[in-house]
Amino acid sequence: MNRLGLRIIMVLFAFLLASSAFSDTLKPGDPLPRNETLYFNGQQWGPVNGWNPYSSNNNNAMGVAQQDNARVIVFETPYIYNMIDGKQYALLADGPWVWNAKRTEITFKIKAAAKWSDGTPVTADDVAYTWTANLKYETQAGVGSKDYIDAITAVNPRTVQVKAKLSPDGRPVNPLEVIHYLSSNYVIQKAWTMKLEARCGGDATKFKADPADDFVSSGPYTKFFTDATKVVYIRDDNYWGKDKSMWGKLPVPKYLAHAIFADNNAGFAALKAGEVDVSQQFNANIQDLWLKDKLPISTYLPEAPYGIGASLPTAYYNLKSYGLDQVAVRKAIAIAVDYQTIISNAMTNQSATFTQVPRSLMNPTAGEQALFDHAAVKSLQWAGNDIEGAKKLLDDAGIKVNSDGWREYNGKKLSYVATCPNGWSDWQAAIEVVAAAGKKIGIEITTNYPEWSVYQTVVTSTPLPPTGYDILMMWSDGAGPTQPWSRIRHLLSSEFANTNNNWNGNWGGYVNPAADALIKAIPLESDAAKLKADYTKLVSIYLTDVPSFTLMYRPQSFHAVNESVWTNFPRADDGTKPPVPPLDMTDGYAIAGLYNLKLVK
Amino acid sequence: MFFRGGVELKGYKQYFLRKLGWFGITFVVAVLLNFILPRLMPGDPVAVITQKVTQGMTSQSGVSKIYQQYAELFGTKKPMLEQFVLYVKNVAHGNFGVSFSQYPRPVATILRESIWWTICLQFPAIIVGWLIGNMLGALAAYLKGRFDKVLMPISIFLSNFPAFGMAIILLAVFGITLKWLPISGGYGFDMIPNLSWTFVWSVITHYQLPFWSIVLIAIGGQAIGMRSMSIYELNADYVKYSRFMGIKDRKIITYVFRNAMLPQVTGLALSVGTMVGGALVAETIFSYPGLGNTILKGIMGQDYPLISGVTLIVTLMVLIANFLIELIYGLIDPRIKATQAD
Numbered sequence: 001m002n003r004l005g006l007r008i009i010m011v012l013f014a015f016l017l018a019s020s021a022f023s024d025t026l027k028p029g030d031p032l033p034r035n036e037t038l039y040f041n042g043q044q045w046g047p048v049n050g051w052n053p054y055s056s057n058n059n060n061a062m063g064v065a066q067q068d069n070a071r072v073i074v075f076e077t078p079y080i081y082n083m084i085d086g087k088q089y090a091l092l093a094d095g096p097w098v099w100n101a102k103r104t105e106i107t108f109k110i111k112a113a114a115k116w117s118d119g120t121p122v123t124a125d126d127v128a129y130t131w132t133a134n135l136k137y138e139t140q141a142g143v144g145s146k147d148y149i150d151a152i153t154a155v156n157p158r159t160v161q162v163k164a165k166l167s168p169d170g171r172p173v174n175p176l177e178v179i180h181y182l183s184s185n186y187v188i189q190k191a192w193t194m195k196l197e198a199r200c201g202g203d204a205t206k207f208k209a210d211p212a213d214d215f216v217s218s219g220p221y222t223k224f225f226t227d228a229t230k231v232v233y234i235r236d237d238n239y240w241g242k243d244k245s246m247w248g249k250l251p252v253p254k255y256l257a258h259a260i261f262a263d264n265n266a267g268f269a270a271l272k273a274g275e276v277d278v279s280q281q282f283n284a285n286i287q288d289l290w291l292k293d294k295l296p297i298s299t300y301l302p303e304a305p306y307g308i309g310a311s312l313p314t315a316y317y318n319l320k321s322y323g324l325d326q327v328a329v330r331k332a333i334a335i336a337v338d339y340q341t342i343i344s345n346a347m348t349n350q351s352a353t354f355t356q357v358p359r360s361l362m363n364p365t366a367g368e369q370a371l372f373d374h375a376a377v378k379s380l381q382w383a384g385n386d387i388e389g390a391k392k393l394l395d396d397a398g399i400k401v402n403s404d405g406w407r408e409y410n411g412k413k414l415s416y417v418a419t420c421p422n423g424w425s426d427w428q429a430a431i432e433v434v435a436a437a438g439k440k441i442g443i444e445i446t447t448n449y450p451e452w453s454v455y456q457t458v459v460t461s462t463p464l465p466p467t468g469y470d471i472l473m474m475w476s477d478g479a480g481p482t483q484p485w486s487r488i489r490h491l492l493s494s495e496f497a498n499t500n501n502n503w504n505g506n507w508g509g510y511v512n513p514a515a516d517a518l519i520k521a522i523p524l525e526s527d528a529a530k531l532k533a534d535y536t537k538l539v540s541i542y543l544t545d546v547p548s549f550t551l552m553y554r555p556q557s558f559h560a561v562n563e564s565v566w567t568n569f570p571r572a573d574d575g576t577k578p579p580v581p582p583l584d585m586t587d588g589y590a591i592a593g594l595y596n597l598k599l600v601k
Numbered sequence: 602m603f604f605r606g607g608v609e610l611k612g613y614k615q616y617f618l619r620k621l622g623w624f625g626i627t628f629v630v631a632v633l634l635n636f637i638l639p640r641l642m643p644g645d646p647v648a649v650i651t652q653k654v655t656q657g658m659t660s661q662s663g664v665s666k667i668y669q670q671y672a673e674l675f676g677t678k679k680p681m682l683e684q685f686v687l688y689v690k691n692v693a694h695g696n697f698g699v700s701f702s703q704y705p706r707p708v709a710t711i712l713r714e715s716i717w718w719t720i721c722l723q724f725p726a727i728i729v730g731w732l733i734g735n736m737l738g739a740l741a742a743y744l745k746g747r748f749d750k751v752l753m754p755i756s757i758f759l760s761n762f763p764a765f766g767m768a769i770i771l772l773a774v775f776g777i778t779l780k781w782l783p784i785s786g787g788y789g790f791d792m793i794p795n796l797s798w799t800f801v802w803s804v805i806t807h808y809q810l811p812f813w814s815i816v817l818i819a820i821g822g823q824a825i826g827m828r829s830m831s832i833y834e835l836n837a838d839y840v841k842y843s844r845f846m847g848i849k850d851r852k853i854i855t856y857v858f859r860n861a862m863l864p865q866v867t868g869l870a871l872s873v874g875t876m877v878g879g880a881l882v883a884e885t886i887f888s889y890p891g892l893g894n895t896i897l898k899g900i901m902g903q904d905y906p907l908i909s910g911v912t913l914i915v916t917l918m919v920l921i922a923n924f925l926i927e928l929i930y931g932l933i934d935p936r937i938k939a940t941q942a943d
Contacts, residue, residue, distance in 0.1 A: 031791035031799070039790065046898060047714075049706050056654035056667070057704045138670065140654060143663035205674060209705035225793050228714055228890035229786050232793065259790045262888040266785045269777065275790045453644035453903045456652055495661060501648070501668040503655050 041267035042281030050211030068480025069588030082589035083479035086367035113243035124154035148177035251594035300582035309553025328397035346429035380543035416470035510547035646903035702902030734823025742831030759821025874922025
């Protein structure tokens, strides 16, 4: 046998031998027990890099993700956000948090039952030290919140105090962002953090690059196995959450597993084959799976839009492009777009229509829809495909059609490029509809689809190029404890108008001092009526000035389930109190769904 | 014998050194291109990472801070020459650097994990495709008639079939419709690697579709090449002469196929040389872990060190394969050596 062949066999043998070490709870050769394992897709792309909760680059999205709806299967936050009712529920915390009278300090307690995976109690000191480490080592959580949080301290072993950063006038800079921290960022064990610090010699880069295979966590699952093809988590049967002060029991699946698929098509095939129970990816024409293929697959809502829209994929106008500084041009294009075609073609009806949920700055959830006066902005809203209305708008503004059939502004033809990243098929389909609308009203709009790496470099830099990026598609915020304020800020605030590394929003460069003032005022406002008035004014400004326009509603997470093995997944109106949101039973309060699952057989 | 005297040995040494010199120069140029070409791609890799790691961050100063941290860490803002010197120093010590897209994993670790999947998929596929294709091509040339008439169109059809088309057809027919074989991954979705027959069987069954999607296309190309060469050789003067001499057909055929094999061997060596970068389509369609998938992710994430690492391996393997072919040709065919020496 030649040397290469021998080496391959030796490596295979060593690989098999080494891998057998993982089968501590499974007999050698046993597959993961199907009736104890919940399979996912769409959460994890590529192999896991590490488990370090201080790192923002673990590529461990299935397990470690500090975000608006933090993923809490391994590490836990004091509170978990529920996007359905807009409330934060206590997880590690004991009861609701409390502001002081001036809204400069928040106090909350830690549950007596809360324990780390090594059996030691979770304490207020852990919460405080996590913040100290986040600041010291400039982690994502630290640099993201230091403008809003001054200090987090342990009043006693079970009581935490969070001090807001104050403005010169003595008022908190942004109370909403302080609240946001409590359900978005993990509590990490102080003892383990100190061990990590000692290992890295206080070096910030090493601290954040450590893969942290020895992590200590407080969540119901921990790592079991990872390789280039999958990641598997195993339930910690000593999980503190089985205490009556929290869930009162363990989550039902013993294993959570996520195969690493090359793309959506591979994930879709696995969902159809029953190899995936929970699908967090866009599956086109999802209804065909139960209507035509008769598979036991379903979604959160039984009918279109099948899920709850949370974010607003948006077309931004580059306000420096010729003619796009004119409201008439911007509004004409926006009202001419056939949104029904976008929703039926690009989203295969997995979005509410603009007739069902008229456009504003809010997502379709009941909580956000209640935050503005619908009647006050009704005359400003449009459902789209209004070609005659758009033409009239342009004619009235003196933007006439020339002999070639194209419209001119001050003697120069209006010609634009609409763009989004290549390969984002639903976005590309939407951009094509925008371009078609332009043609119908005499404005030339061509399309261009750069690769994502190029696209994102260009749109996050200032200034945008003079051509090629006239109408560009980007996202907006989804659901979270700072919404809809944060989404509005990202759509309208001038603080992002001329900045580099701008991942936040307002990519078109819109500046409106009146909008800025309202955006600044809302986080400090606690009067519900005043808040509603302010939000209504912002919606009115947005629909009047049209610096950008929403193309569709998109769910926070896609949530389709295959009930071949497991059932009793979260559904709209399933009677759960509080309602379990459709976030794949991993994010925020959605984790409650793991405790309700049942086996089909 | 070619090394009958000192003159031949000296000639071969000259030939060898000259080849070695040229391959050395090629290697230096290749290393330079491996470094420069990924960096000529439009776009900013740090921006890609910043976007990934700052999701949910609302503070603009915080986002900028994260961007600066990664820009400094990856050294992308340093002068190109400084980056190149560092790269060469690291490569000389076998250090390909740290991956941008899979930070903090070293590129060497990523390559080590994925290369064996690719070699185990590609190497047998190339060999099997080569053997079957050559046998069929030789038989078609020798038997002619109906066998040739059936084989040729099939071979042309297979060899011109796009790799992704073949993979998708196999996936749809044998994976989705007939459900005979698994369609995704390197082993069962419910398996944890362990030393058991169940796991090995799972690996074998997952291997089938990507393997045959490569083999079937290879068979067509090899069969066409071998058939043409064999027909050419069968009509050569030495064959006619051998027949006049009364040498048996079986003996003549061994001469014919040995000669016809020469260019096919070259093709095989080159295929083996390029195999690490060649299974991209099969690996992507079947979600098969391997170097093809790794480089695709590297390119999408503008992961310079990862791209450079993979392309360096491909370059080295191609150069080594070429070098060996040249050396062997120098040994077995004195005309080539003589021409090159002139």
